[in-house]
Amino acid sequence: MMNGQSRQNEKSALFSEITEISFAMDELRLYLDTHPQSAEALALFTEYQDKRHALVAEYTEKYGAIYSYKINTENGWSWAAAPMPWETEAN
């Protein structure tokens, strides 16, 4: 069983990965807006799209929803149950 600190580290690392790949996709989107015929850019965008989808699914499964549209309501209202971003436990 993981201790709280390493779980927290893994959670932050996973979130960082999502942030990084999201930024890469933002950049590729801008490039593709002006170079819609670039097969290389399109291929990388598609690759990152799949990776990001998998990362977000993993995060949501392990730590809860990032987007309120994905809230798990099986056991009631969970959105406000996690620590707020400004609380120490959330960081």
Added chain:
Amino acid sequence: MFGGRGMADQRRSVPTFSSRQAQSGAVGPTVLAMAYVPSQSFKNIYSPSDALGAGTLFAELNMPYCAGGGK
């Protein structure tokens, strides 16, 4: 997205006034100034982690502002 650093390399392809125009001092229908932005190509792509650190996915566009001409 776009960088201006390629300017020096591209200068030769930029339209210029002909010497005849310059000599005659013609300013009528000619343009006063023209900006030129070379088209970016898909190369030197950073990893997502390096990209977020650099603020761009493209190594070509990683041009940190250095006061004093980058010295």
